[in-house]
Amino acid sequence: MYFPVYRPRRLRKNETLRRMVRETKLSPDDFVYPLFVMHGRNARKEIGSMPGIAQLSVDLAVKEAKEAFDLGIPAVILFGIPKKKDPRGSEGYARSGIIQQAIRAIKDKLPDLVVITDVCLCEYTSHGHCGVIIKGQVDNDATLELLARMSLSHAKAGADMVAPSDMMDGRVRAIREILDRNGSEDIPIMAYAAKHASGFYGPFREAAESTPQFGDRKSYQMDPANAREALREVRLDVQEGADIIMVKPALPYLDIIRAVREEFDLPVGAYNVSGEYSMIKAAAQRGWIEEERVMMEVLIGIKRAGADIILTYFAKDAARLLNSKR
Numbered sequence: 001m002y003f004p005v006y007r008p009r010r011l012r013k014n015e016t017l018r019r020m021v022r023e024t025k026l027s028p029d030d031f032v033y034p035l036f037v038m039h040g041r042n043a044r045k046e047i048g049s050m051p052g053i054a055q056l057s058v059d060l061a062v063k064e065a066k067e068a069f070d071l072g073i074p075a076v077i078l079f080g081i082p083k084k085k086d087p088r089g090s091e092g093y094a095r096s097g098i099i100q101q102a103i104r105a106i107k108d109k110l111p112d113l114v115v116i117t118d119v120c121l122c123e124y125t126s127h128g129h130c131g132v133i134i135k136g137q138v139d140n141d142a143t144l145e146l147l148a149r150m151s152l153s154h155a156k157a158g159a160d161m162v163a164p165s166d167m168m169d170g171r172v173r174a175i176r177e178i179l180d181r182n183g184s185e186d187i188p189i190m191a192y193a194a195k196h197a198s199g200f201y202g203p204f205r206e207a208a209e210s211t212p213q214f215g216d217r218k219s220y221q222m223d224p225a226n227a228r229e230a231l232r233e234v235r236l237d238v239q240e241g242a243d244i245i246m247v248k249p250a251l252p253y254l255d256i257i258r259a260v261r262e263e264f265d266l267p268v269g270a271y272n273v274s275g276e277y278s279m280i281k282a283a284a285q286r287g288w289i290e291e292e293r294v295m296m297e298v299l300i301g302i303k304r305a306g307a308d309i310i311l312t313y314f315a316k317d318a319a320r321l322l323n324s325k326r
């Protein structure tokens with residue numbers, strides 16, 4: 001079938017026709033909205049490198065979560081900024097920790113919103129690494145116990161799902177076991193399964209105040225060059241009991257999202273990370289690109305690559321736009 005018999009432009013003639021043959025569609029159902037929660041009351045601290053995103057006290061986080069839910073977004077993912085950091089990240093698994101408070105407050109007001117928690121030590125440790133340091137190294141097995149405790153404390157506070165982002169080996173199994181042993185066998189795990197050591201996390205580290213105080217995360221996060229290893233990482237998490245598998249970041253890793261989609265039948269998540277958000281915001285502020293158009297193109301690209309779930313700071317903006325078009 002080729003020109004002039006076949007003319008692809010016939011089906012592009014107008015928007016109604018284009019709508020009929022559109023292969024991929026976005027919906028607010030696709031999104032998870034990240035929230036940064038801090039101590040205090042009625043307090044909001046803008047993140048300079050992420051216009052429109054702020055650290056929020058619990059009361060304001062509840063409001064923000066309600067706005068997202070009212071726009072049709074089914075879930076939020078919570079990150080916490082503790083009062084005090086220490087070498088073992090103990091506020092991360094304290095009953096009175098900031099995330100535990102936020103979960104209780106949000107679930108109390110919005111029982112039908114899915115509350116996911118990021119499980120990682122980096123926001124809570126004084127050294128900013130995702131695990132405990134023993135002899136100058138991030139110690140894998142000593143970290144597992146703390147991640148498991150953190151997951152259980154989130155579940156006990158009422159979280160609907162936990163999402164480990166630390167990249168320690170064996171953490172999905174450790175978390176599954178502690179949840180199952182303590183009556184939380186129905187809490188799903190969304191594993192940051194293929195998480196790469198990325199420069200695109202830069203703005204997030206301002207938002208979560210989680211910059212490592214020495215070294216970098218390359219001894220636990222993946223090498224950006226590796227796609228086959230990404231499949232091995234995902235396979236491990238599936239074997240250990242992950243319910244949703246996530247690829248992160250999204251844009252430079254669309255090939256990996258596609259490969260994971262084809263290899264596994266679990267729901268696939270993709271994290272459209274802070275740097276991907278900030279680049280678009282910055283270029284749009286300079287008038288160099290059209291923000292809405294580029295935002296939607298990026299999100300459709302992530303979905304087209306194979307993601308079922310997109311974690312994105314654009315969730316509210318994109319949902320608002322999608323809702324206005326129907």
Ligand code: PBG
Pocket residue numbers: 118120122130165166200201202203204205217272273274275
């Ligand atoms: C915690 C964590 C990070 C992100 C999500 N969970 C930062 C990191 O690994 O340094 C990044 C999210 C983003 O950039 O939007 N480990």
